[in-house]
Amino acid sequence: MVEKQPTPLIEIHDLTVAYDKKPVLWDVDFTLPEGKLIGIVGPNGAGKSTLIKAIMGLIPMQSGYVKLFGQGLDKVRDKISYVPQRESVDWDFPTSVLDVVLMGRYHKLGLFKRPRKADKEIAMDSLRKVGMEAFSKRQISKLSGGQQQRVFLARALAQQAELYFMDEPFAGVDAATEKAIVALLKDMVSKNKTVIVVHHDLQSVRKYFDWLLMLNTRLVANGPVDQVFTNEFLEETYGGKLTLLSEVTELMKKEELPNREKK
Ligand SMILES: Nc1ncnc2c1ncn2[C@@H]1O[C@H](COP(=O)(O)OP(=O)(O)OP(=O)(O)O)[C@@H](O)[C@H]1O
Ligand SMILES: [Mg+2]
The missing domain is CATH 3.40.50.300 (P-loop containing nucleotide triphosphate hydrolases)
Incomplete structure (x- = not known):
């Protein structure tokens, strides 16, 4: 069938x-x-x-095209969330876990706007979903590999894509x-x-x-x-x-x- x-x-x-x-x-x-x-x-x-990188427009294509939601990537970017493969991420930046997850909210905030209470709640809720709420103040570089992975998942969840x-x-x-x-x-x-x-x-x-x-x-x-x-x-x-x-x-x-x- x-x-x-x-x-x-x-x-x-x-x-x-x-x-x-x-x-x-x-x-x-x-x-x-x-x-x-x-x-x-x-x-x-x-x-x-x-x-995935080609779909996300991160590397050039030799030929072909991609449509998402029936449109080009630029029109629908805020509906899409991407969690890169772990090894490809620089883990050494001095940022707290909560701030990393809040990055998932930036496209909703617009440039230079500060996150509101609601954004922080969404970020904390996302951390809770991956069992990392207790680590919200920790620096991302001071987590184990699996914990970092969970934080990046939380960031994707916070994006509400x-x-x-x-x-x-x-x-x-x-x-x-x-x-x-x-x-x-x-x-x-x-x-x-x-x-x-x-x-x-x-x-x-x-x-x-x-x-x-x-x-x-x-x-x-x-x-x-x-x-x-x-x-x-x-x-x-x-x-x-x-x-x-x-x-x-x-x-x-x-x-x-x-x-x-x-x-
Ligand atoms: N920046 C790059 N420059 C040159 N070759 C690359 C580059 N990135 C990937 N490749 C090569 O392209 C091929 C596909 O790589 P890709 O990372 O897409 O594989 P993958 O299916 O994700 O593998 P894995 O399961 O190991 O993550 C590999 O042969 C890889 O060596
Ligand atoms: Mg790969």
Whole structure:
């Protein structure tokens, strides 16, 4: 049965991105629906972060175009929130945790306006959601890696966007926190937000995501998880890394058949 697709939230056409003339994304073409928790998987160097950066207008494209909410990025920027991959962030600046989260409010405040009480409440509430409210006054550089990651998630939440890009948000985050954050993301999606997450743990793909994009320089597959998370597409995405693949196969065999998650 062909699933009827709602109006796409994201449209990518013939996207090619190269660094030093070497293409790392090749002719990538897809649409994504709104109101879903969407995973992006693929091996290291597959171009996952590059794809998000290209969508966010942070790196030039060799060819192709991107539409978000049916429009160019500049028209819809304040509806979009981006959490970069951890290693790409400079953690050494002397700023408090609360101030980092308040940065998520700046686009709503306008330039040079001071945050109001309501903004601070939203920021504190976001910190509470990731279990970091006790650290609000701490300098960001004086947190552990997983704690910093949680603060950057809080900043994204404080932005109250419609569309979220999160590049490996669970890297270095402990299992309990990961579980709590996934519940939070599912709750956001139930309110018609769209959350796009670069993810490496194949074992949790079915549990977490409604929709999956599989990438390895080229687009391998894009669709509802139960349709595209198959051995065939996994092999195409990950090539010959068979140990990993057979582990996932075993896991999939053990799983109860219905993939539908209780919300
Ligand atoms: N600034 C850069 N200059 C040159 N090459 C780059 C640059 N950034 C990334 N690359 C290369 O582009 C390719 C895709 O990188 P990208 O960071 O998008 O991969 P990824 O899928 O996010 O990988 P990972 O799972 O390791 O985060 C890699 O081969 C990488 O070495
Ligand atoms: Mg990456």
